[in-house]
Amino acid sequence: MKKDIILSGVGGQGILSIATIIGDAAVRAGLNLKQAEVHGMSQRGGEVESGLRLSDAEIHSDMVPLGSADIILSMEPMEALRYLPFLHKDGYVITSSSPFLNIDNYPEEKVKSALAAMEHVITLDLDRISQENSMPKSANVILLGAAAGVIGILTPDQLRESIRNVFASKGERIVEMNLRAFEIGQEYGR
Amino acid sequence: MTQVKLLLGDEAIAEGAMHAGIKGVYAYPGTPSTEITEYIRHSAMSRENGIHCTWSSNEKTAMEAALGMSYAGCRSMVCMKHVGMNVAADAFVNAGMTGVNGGLVVVAADDPSMHSSQNEQDSRFYGKFAMIPTLEPSTQQEAYEMMAYAFELSEKEKLPVLLRITTRLAHSRAAVRISADKPDTVRKPADRDRSAWVLLPANAKRKNLALTAKQPHLEQLSASSPFFRISVPDYPAVSGNQGAHSGNDSVSGNAGALPGNAGAVFPKGIIACGTGYNYVMENHVLEAGYHLMKISQYPVPAEAVRKFATGCSQILVVEDGQPFLEEQVRSIVGGDYPVKGRLTGDLPRTGELNPDCVGEAVGKKTVPVYAVPEGIVPRPPALCQGCGHRDVYIALNQVLADYPESRVFADIGCYTLGALPPFCAIDTCVDMGASITMAKGAADAGLHPAVAVIGDSTFTHSGMTGLLDAVNDRSNITVVISDNLTTAMTGGQDSAGTNKFEAICLALGVEKEHVRVVVPLQKNMEEITRIIREELEYDGVSVIIPRRECMQTLARKKRTAGRQA
Numbered sequence: 001m002k003k004d005i006i007l008s009g010v011g012g013q014g015i016l017s018i019a020t021i022i023g024d025a026a027v028r029a030g031l032n033l034k035q036a037e038v039h040g041m042s043q044r045g046g047e048v049e050s051g052l053r054l055s056d057a058e059i060h061s062d063m064v065p066l067g068s069a070d071i072i073l074s075m076e077p078m079e080a081l082r083y084l085p086f087l088h089k090d091g092y093v094i095t096s097s098s099p100f101l102n103i104d105n106y107p108e109e110k111v112k113s114a115l116a117a118m119e120h121v122i123t124l125d126l127d128r129i130s131q132e133n134s135m136p137k138s139a140n141v142i143l144l145g146a147a148a149g150v151i152g153i154l155t156p157d158q159l160r161e162s163i164r165n166v167f168a169s170k171g172e173r174i175v176e177m178n179l180r181a182f183e184i185g186q187e188y189g190r
Numbered sequence: 191m192t193q194v195k196l197l198l199g200d201e202a203i204a205e206g207a208m209h210a211g212i213k214g215v216y217a218y219p220g221t222p223s224t225e226i227t228e229y230i231r232h233s234a235m236s237r238e239n240g241i242h243c244t245w246s247s248n249e250k251t252a253m254e255a256a257l258g259m260s261y262a263g264c265r266s267m268v269c270m271k272h273v274g275m276n277v278a279a280d281a282f283v284n285a286g287m288t289g290v291n292g293g294l295v296v297v298a299a300d301d302p303s304m305h306s307s308q309n310e311q312d313s314r315f316y317g318k319f320a321m322i323p324t325l326e327p328s329t330q331q332e333a334y335e336m337m338a339y340a341f342e343l344s345e346k347e348k349l350p351v352l353l354r355i356t357t358r359l360a361h362s363r364a365a366v367r368i369s370a371d372k373p374d375t376v377r378k379p380a381d382r383d384r385s386a387w388v389l390l391p392a393n394a395k396r397k398n399l400a401l402t403a404k405q406p407h408l409e410q411l412s413a414s415s416p417f418f419r420i421s422v423p424d425y426p427a428v429s430g431n432q433g434a435h436s437g438n439d440s441v442s443g444n445a446g447a448l449p450g451n452a453g454a455v456f457p458k459g460i461i462a463c464g465t466g467y468n469y470v471m472e473n474h475v476l477e478a479g480y481h482l483m484k485i486s487q488y489p490v491p492a493e494a495v496r497k498f499a500t501g502c503s504q505i506l507v508v509e510d511g512q513p514f515l516e517e518q519v520r521s522i523v524g525g526d527y528p529v530k531g532r533l534t535g536d537l538p539r540t541g542e543l544n545p546d547c548v549g550e551a552v553g554k555k556t557v558p559v560y561a562v563p564e565g566i567v568p569r570p571p572a573l574c575q576g577c578g579h580r581d582v583y584i585a586l587n588q589v590l591a592d593y594p595e596s597r598v599f600a601d602i603g604c605y606t607l608g609a610l611p612p613f614c615a616i617d618t619c620v621d622m623g624a625s626i627t628m629a630k631g632a633a634d635a636g637l638h639p640a641v642a643v644i645g646d647s648t649f650t651h652s653g654m655t656g657l658l659d660a661v662n663d664r665s666n667i668t669v670v671i672s673d674n675l676t677t678a679m680t681g682g683q684d685s686a687g688t689n690k691f692e693a694i695c696l697a698l699g700v701e702k703e704h705v706r707v708v709v710p711l712q713k714n715m716e717e718i719t720r721i722i723r724e725e726l727e728y729d730g731v732s733v734i735i736p737r738r739e740c741m742q743t744l745a746r747k748k749r750t751a752g753r754q755a
């Protein structure tokens with residue numbers, strides 16, 4: 001079994017923390033994993049993408065091949081669409097619907113209609129949800145929660161365990177908040 | 191005892207080097223190499239073993255310090271991005287001539303596709319140029335294991351060893367099985383052989399002959415390396431080149447006639463290295479009948495390549511970077527033997543390889559199901575909100591609007607983003623330090639105002655000597671050292687000149703009245719623009735230092751302080 005996931009968003013939105021949580025869970029579960037990250041120039045408010053590959057067999061390429069991603073998990077709707085060529089025909093797009101407006105020519109209407117036209121898509125208004133629940137810094141974990149049912153190769157329990165691990169150094173309060181964020185996300189993923 | 195850690199390629203190299211018992215790492219930050227040194231700096235092992243790991247001013251000082259450490263009998267490592275090799279080249283190439291005492295490994299991280307670089311140069315050419323062994327890992331695990339091998343090789347052959355990686359390996363994470371032992375630092379007596387280390391012509395000529403004579407031996411080592419491998423369908427992989435590649439297994443489904451050998455049927459062959467090997471494997475080429483040679487060490491093992499080619503009808507060379515291997519394979523097999531790769535258009539001529547273009551080259555074209563919807567626009571990176579460089583460019587743009595002939599020569603750092611809207615404030619960005627020297631040359635040609643914009647870390651890396659040239663010539667330039675107290679673009683490493691810039695400029699001979707410090711904030715705009723105007727009007731070298739901490743390092747400090755409180 002394998003799962004290829006494209007994580008995308010805008011620099012600073014915390015997609016690498018999602019990768020860290022999934023990575024921790026994968027290693028604990030004894031799965032093979034490759035995760036290509038983006039560093040450097042592209043982080044200053046530009047588009048960022050990370051390919052995450054999980055499998056029980058050996059993984060060769062660090063990059064996700066075209067047409068093979070099972071999930072595009074995105075913190076930002078236009079950034080989800082940017083990587084569509086990587087999506088498998090039965091793959092899922094799970095994305096925040098809140099646009100990140102740091103460019104003048106953001107095509108809001110086109111983004112909306114393109115997402116609406118997708119067959120397997122879960123959108124959630126992450127800005128609103130994270131604000132309503134007073135957890136603006138855990139928006140990424142809410143998104144992960146929304147994907148928990150689709151990831152498959154890892155169970156929600158395994159992911160929860162890794163949220164504990166990854167945030168442990170920041171104290172119990174932060175751990176609890178992220179676990180709650182994960183649960184809120186799960187509600188939207190159903 | 192072993193343990194499993196989830197590591198970037200860079201971090202696997204750091205672990206490998208520490209487990210090989212290094213006494214020091216010397217480096218200047220540069221994407222995608224920075225995380226090697228960062229990892230060592232933050233590791234418990236570096237503290238316990240007293241591993242030297244402070245940042246160097248530039249790649250050349252790093253290379254020379256590492257050579258000194260090797261001379262003194264300890265293992266040392268130098269890390270840099272590919273263009274850093276140009277800066278270190280003088281020391282690097284001559285270290286091939288002196289040779290080493292303690293093991294010395296130079297790690298060069300290339301950036302094909304130029305994710306954050308100015309060019310696509312391939313560091314393997316430097317290894318060939320210096321005639322030293324060059325290693326190229328394919329996976330994070332290999333990157334880890336190759337470090338111990340590299341240090342042993344370096345000490346055995348008494349040569350520096352170059353290890354070349356690319357962005358994709360440097361910045362991709364995988365589980366790596368590493369030793370759980372606590373290594374000791376390797377220490378030998380200091381060298382004393384002046385005939386080896388004093389490169390007077392008489393000594394250098396002798397060393398040059400010896401190094402040249404050593405090349406066939408080094409080629410053999412490339413073929414007997416534990417990372418060299420020939421795989422053929424249905425057979426287990428053969429490593430270390432024992433068990434010769436049997437040349438005439440005919441494989442159905444993927445066979446062609448060997449040129450000049452009518453009737454005989456041979457399989458197609460692939461020679462791959464580094465990350466290219468991973469993409470080849472991703473495309474199941476063995477199942478498709480290909481024969482596969484994996485090269486992980488240079489100089490290219492010519493004899494092994496020749497033999498492998500004899501058993502194949504054609505060869506596809508798959509390498510990330512420039513066609514370094516492909517050109518050599520061509521010259522090894524000679525004549526009209528079909529060699530395919532980047533030079534023949536079977537793979538893209540430039541840019542990073544990926545599983546898809548390699549798939550296409552082995553006959554497995556994938557057509558994506560979904561296209562990027564129409565109307566999706568790029569989202570370029572930008573200077574952070576609140577960044578001091580923003581205020582510097584706002585001020586410069588405001589003043590220079592009155593000087594239509596002005597040019598701004600910029601440099602390498604976050605502030606290069608001043609090239610993009612909304613600022614569009616710079617005219618050039620070429621290499622580390624070129625802002626000051628290009629402004630000087632332009633001023634020598636009569637261009638006025640010639641303004642240089644350089645960051646604090648870039649200034650101490652390669653700007654100071656250029657400023658001295660300008661002072662000595664009384665060149666009519668205005669230098670802006672935009673000081674954010676850190677090396678920001680690579681993630682906030684210490685900057686070598688922090689708190690020393692006024693002193694450095696004065697010591698280089700800039701006049702006291704023309705070294706001006708400002709705080710780049712909107713509320714100071716009137717003062718800043720006035721000072722810029724005054725210095726543009728001064729006929730000579732002036733330096734303006736806008737100083738305000740990078741927003742990212744500031745935020746990080748606040749977070750750490752908050753956690754400690």
Ligand code: SF4
Pocket residue numbers: 044572573574576577578579604674678679740741742743
């Ligand atoms: S990282 Fe620092 S120097 Fe770079 S753009 Fe952001 S605030 Fe400015």
